[in-house]
Amino acid sequence: MNKVVSGAAEAIRGVESGMTLMLGGFGLCGIPENCIAALVNANVNDLTCISNNAGVDDFGLGLLLQKRQIKKMISSYVGENDEFERQMLSGELEVDLIPQGSLAARCRAGGSGIPAFYTPAGYGTEVAEGKEVRYFNGKPHLLEHALTADFAIVKAWKGDPYGNLVYKGTARNFNPLMAMAGKITIAEVEELVAPGELDPNTIHTPGIFVQRIFQGPQYEKRIEQRTTRQRES
Amino acid sequence: MNKVVSGAAEAIRGVESGMTLMLGGFGLCGIPENCIAALVNANVNDLTCISNNAGVDDFGLGLLLQKRQIKKMISSYVGENDEFERQMLSGELEVDLIPQGSLAARCRAGGSGIPAFYTPAGYGTEVAEGKEVRYFNGKPHLLEHALTADFAIVKAWKGDPYGNLVYKGTARNFNPLMAMAGKITIAEVEELVAPGELDPNTIHTPGIFVQRIFQGPQYEKRIEQRTTRQRES
Amino acid sequence: MLDKIGIAKRIAQELQDGWYVNLGIGIPTLIANYVPPEINVEFQSENGILGMGPFPYAGEEDADLINAGKQTITSLPGASIFDSDTSFAMIRGQHIQLTVLGAMEVSDRGDIANWKIPGRMVKGMGGAMDLVASADNIIVAMMHTNKRGQSKLLKQCNLPLTGVRCVKRVVTNLAVLDIGPGGFHLRERAPGVSVEDIQAATEGRLIIEGDIPEIRTA
Amino acid sequence: MLDKIGIAKRIAQELQDGWYVNLGIGIPTLIANYVPPEINVEFQSENGILGMGPFPYAGEEDADLINAGKQTITSLPGASIFDSDTSFAMIRGQHIQLTVLGAMEVSDRGDIANWKIPGRMVKGMGGAMDLVASADNIIVAMMHTNKRGQSKLLKQCNLPLTGVRCVKRVVTNLAVLDIGPGGFHLRERAPGVSVEDIQAATEGRLIIEGDIPEIRTA
Numbered sequence: 001m002n003k004v005v006s007g008a009a010e011a012i013r014g015v016e017s018g019m020t021l022m023l024g025g026f027g028l029c030g031i032p033e034n035c036i037a038a039l040v041n042a043n044v045n046d047l048t049c050i051s052n053n054a055g056v057d058d059f060g061l062g063l064l065l066q067k068r069q070i071k072k073m074i075s076s077y078v079g080e081n082d083e084f085e086r087q088m089l090s091g092e093l094e095v096d097l098i099p100q101g102s103l104a105a106r107c108r109a110g111g112s113g114i115p116a117f118y119t120p121a122g123y124g125t126e127v128a129e130g131k132e133v134r135y136f137n138g139k140p141h142l143l144e145h146a147l148t149a150d151f152a153i154v155k156a157w158k159g160d161p162y163g164n165l166v167y168k169g170t171a172r173n174f175n176p177l178m179a180m181a182g183k184i185t186i187a188e189v190e191e192l193v194a195p196g197e198l199d200p201n202t203i204h205t206p207g208i209f210v211q212r213i214f215q216g217p218q219y220e221k222r223i224e225q226r227t228t229r230q231r232e233s
Numbered sequence: 234m235n236k237v238v239s240g241a242a243e244a245i246r247g248v249e250s251g252m253t254l255m256l257g258g259f260g261l262c263g264i265p266e267n268c269i270a271a272l273v274n275a276n277v278n279d280l281t282c283i284s285n286n287a288g289v290d291d292f293g294l295g296l297l298l299q300k301r302q303i304k305k306m307i308s309s310y311v312g313e314n315d316e317f318e319r320q321m322l323s324g325e326l327e328v329d330l331i332p333q334g335s336l337a338a339r340c341r342a343g344g345s346g347i348p349a350f351y352t353p354a355g356y357g358t359e360v361a362e363g364k365e366v367r368y369f370n371g372k373p374h375l376l377e378h379a380l381t382a383d384f385a386i387v388k389a390w391k392g393d394p395y396g397n398l399v400y401k402g403t404a405r406n407f408n409p410l411m412a413m414a415g416k417i418t419i420a421e422v423e424e425l426v427a428p429g430e431l432d433p434n435t436i437h438t439p440g441i442f443v444q445r446i447f448q449g450p451q452y453e454k455r456i457e458q459r460t461t462r463q464r465e466s
Numbered sequence: 467m468l469d470k471i472g473i474a475k476r477i478a479q480e481l482q483d484g485w486y487v488n489l490g491i492g493i494p495t496l497i498a499n500y501v502p503p504e505i506n507v508e509f510q511s512e513n514g515i516l517g518m519g520p521f522p523y524a525g526e527e528d529a530d531l532i533n534a535g536k537q538t539i540t541s542l543p544g545a546s547i548f549d550s551d552t553s554f555a556m557i558r559g560q561h562i563q564l565t566v567l568g569a570m571e572v573s574d575r576g577d578i579a580n581w582k583i584p585g586r587m588v589k590g591m592g593g594a595m596d597l598v599a600s601a602d603n604i605i606v607a608m609m610h611t612n613k614r615g616q617s618k619l620l621k622q623c624n625l626p627l628t629g630v631r632c633v634k635r636v637v638t639n640l641a642v643l644d645i646g647p648g649g650f651h652l653r654e655r656a657p658g659v660s661v662e663d664i665q666a667a668t669e670g671r672l673i674i675e676g677d678i679p680e681i682r683t684a
Numbered sequence: 685m686l687d688k689i690g691i692a693k694r695i696a697q698e699l700q701d702g703w704y705v706n707l708g709i710g711i712p713t714l715i716a717n718y719v720p721p722e723i724n725v726e727f728q729s730e731n732g733i734l735g736m737g738p739f740p741y742a743g744e745e746d747a748d749l750i751n752a753g754k755q756t757i758t759s760l761p762g763a764s765i766f767d768s769d770t771s772f773a774m775i776r777g778q779h780i781q782l783t784v785l786g787a788m789e790v791s792d793r794g795d796i797a798n799w800k801i802p803g804r805m806v807k808g809m810g811g812a813m814d815l816v817a818s819a820d821n822i823i824v825a826m827m828h829t830n831k832r833g834q835s836k837l838l839k840q841c842n843l844p845l846t847g848v849r850c851v852k853r854v855v856t857n858l859a860v861l862d863i864g865p866g867g868f869h870l871r872e873r874a875p876g877v878s879v880e881d882i883q884a885a886t887e888g889r890l891i892i893e894g895d896i897p898e899i900r901t902a
Contacts, residue, residue: 026514088588101551166434206764285768336768357845
């Protein structure tokens with residue numbers, strides 16, 4: 001099993017205009033920076049992007065928005081991005097907002113062969129429009145369907161040629177769920193290690209879910225809200 | 234957060250006759266040996282036990298079967314146990330057999346606030362009797378409901394006073410899923426370590442799912458099928 | 467009248483030893499600073515961490531360790547990290563004992579609106595709909611009235627809902643109110659605030675029974 | 685006629701480089717011994733491991749490392765361990781390229797029965813129902829007839845079903861057959877076995893088109 005590709009450009013081969021992509025990350029934390037850069041350079045547009053957030057104006061998915069490569073965003077929260085707002089208000093960009101927990105569960109379901117499930121989130125709100133309501137234990141729930149993608153693009157801390165992945169800190173977030181739900185899943189990692197170097201007990205994403213992997217040459221890892229405290233002297 | 238109790242006897246306090254228990258393990262691998270021993274010594278019966286298997290005659294859940302403490306087993310596979318067979322054929326023991334993947338998913342759903350989901354497993358078989366059938370992408374699926382338990386009893390390799398757990402090898406199996414689904418979850422561990430000793434990145438079961446924890450004084454870890462190969466000389 | 471810190475301090479009194487708590491952005495975040503010293507609670511952030519600690523010292527920020535507000539944080543001993551689906555499994559599965567969030571409107575039957583203002587940029591609900599649909603124990607922390615002086619405690623929410631019949635308690639700059647049969651049950655009033663002041667600032671049905679003690683936050 | 689090892693060797697020829705494979709108990713287990721040396725495949729065991737290696741040397745058994753047959757195993761470099769739900773996520777989510785399992789009966793439309801004999805002790809379906817309901821590519825490895833000489837390739841299964849319309853190919857001691865429009869399509873015959881022998885041992889609809897080559901397992 002050797003799933004290693006030369007870099008982001010080779011990794012995204014086959015991504016075509018009109019396709020649906022999943023991209024891991026929460027805010028700018030744990031986003032696949034190198035693949036996003038490669039997509040910006042690739043001649044693809046009309047993309048549907050499933051991602052919890054939409055980046056900021058000049059980083060993350062904001063870069064694809066700037067180049068008008070995204071037709072539709074499926075997200076839970078899309079603040080922090082002026083260009084996004086402009087495109088949405090002008091009608092250039094479709095936006096489907098989904099409760100964060102439902103988004104996560106729908107990605108995992110998509111990778112798990114579970115076509116649909118019931119959740120209480122969103123009952124009695126706009127989110128419920130057109131959705132089946134069903135009571136369990138006297139409580140109303142909505143039927144939510146699985147999400148899948150032509151390509152899932154995730155970012156991990158360490159990976160091996162088998163595609164096994166380990167994430168670091170809260171950069172894990174949606175990455176392991178989306179890794180399960182891609183017809184083709186691309187993983188970019190900070191460090192590509194030899195087979196056997198990762199302890200089988202501590203692997204977060206088993207390699208079976210990953211088709212292509214590479215070590216990103218560098219990571220900016222931009223911080224959105226740098227908050228600190230004073231050292232007591 | 235200090236969830237440490239003195240031992241198995243204190244851990245199972247509150248388990249009453251007629252209750253539903255989940256017990257982790259696959260075969261005899263990863264079973265909560267010390268809690269099972271404590272249940273054998275406790276005056277509780279008419280238990281409904283949700284466990285992938287039912288142990289062997291003289292180990293694991295077989296010990297509870299010997300003492301007729303179990304009214305009903307919910308499992309996917311119950312071979313390897315003569316007393317089980319005798320009680321089942323005589324009608325003393327109710328048995329509900331569930332496809333293994335559905336059992337796992339139903340436990341996880343129970344702990345996740347997902348009351349029901351659709352799965353293809355079992356369509357067109359006895360398992361489908363009385364269940365809603367629904368087509369997704371042209372393929373038939375069954376509606377399966379979440380499982381929960383009054384007590385979930387799991388076994389981990391290491392744990393800390395917060396209830397954080399790490400499993401070893403295939404002794405993981407159903408343990409993390411059941412840990413999520415207990416109204417009260419008891420974890421017995423081979424090694425109880427100080428808070429902060431477990432790397433937050435490598436914890437399999439976050440402590441929030443665990444209410445009581447203790448270090449088992451010893452583990453027999455019986456092997457069901459000891460298979461080996463010859464050393465080439 | 468309470469300020470935001472006063473509201474946070476009052477809600478901090480609700481905390482019980484051993485609780486897992488999810489704090490929303492804004493006033494709720496402040497509550498972490500006022501946990502009574504004799505109890506232990508753990509804070510969950512829905513982006514995937516339990517056991518959040520204070521902000522890091524300058525120079526020690528880790529881009530891979532943030533909270534749901536995208537702020538750099540630290541973790542405490544006993545912390546654990548998990549994916550977003552496991553995080554919402556904790557939330558939907560009612561493993562969290564207390565959820566505190568802000569709101570734009572709350573109705574007297576416990577509906578809450580806090581994610582969308584028609585005609586304005588919609589940022590999304592994030593995890594709010596999952597939280598309010600699932601949590602057993604939801605406290606709303608907010609100002610009693612909006613910037614135009616209009617009540618935020620209403621007969622019916624005007625804004626698009628985040629969840630229905632879910633809020634259990636509201637703590638504002640003026641009062642502590644429980645949502646129960648018949649509407650908002652006034653429990654406590656802020657120092658220097660009269661029952662009449664609260665009545666005047668509350669559009670929803672307000673139930674006043676017996677003496678209404680003053681909030682103590684000392 | 686093939687023996688069990690011959691059946692395993694023939695199925696091993698189906699393996700392709702990079703495939704993830706789930707092998708059932710019995711004949712399927714033997715397939716792992718005959719993987720062509722030029723390809724890499726990884727074996728999944730539904731109790732929670734990918735990258736299963738051979739049995740351990742005596743004295744090196746680890747009670748915490750077993751396969752779905754509860755046998756002690758080893759893991760190979762690149763292995764990963766996961767819980768039972770993630771394991772079946774792989775199976776239901778069709779991340780496994782080949783599933784091989786034994787059967788008591790197979791029907792000519794692809795139904796399979798392999799878990800229950802009425803009147804006998806029922807041990808349970810384990811993971812078999814999840815596997816057959818989900819896998820794209822299911823091969824059944826079995827003897828063509830049962831111990832009483834009765835065909836196991838039937839018009840209709842008599843035993844309680846494990847799954848419907850799911851088996852793609854059957855490899856027996858007598859033949860290789862694909863399940864397609866109209867029934868069992870005979871593809872190959874075992875050495876020394878005639879098409880007539882196969883016809884006689886097959887109760888289900890058998891379709892014979894063109895020359896039927898002999899199975900090669902060398």
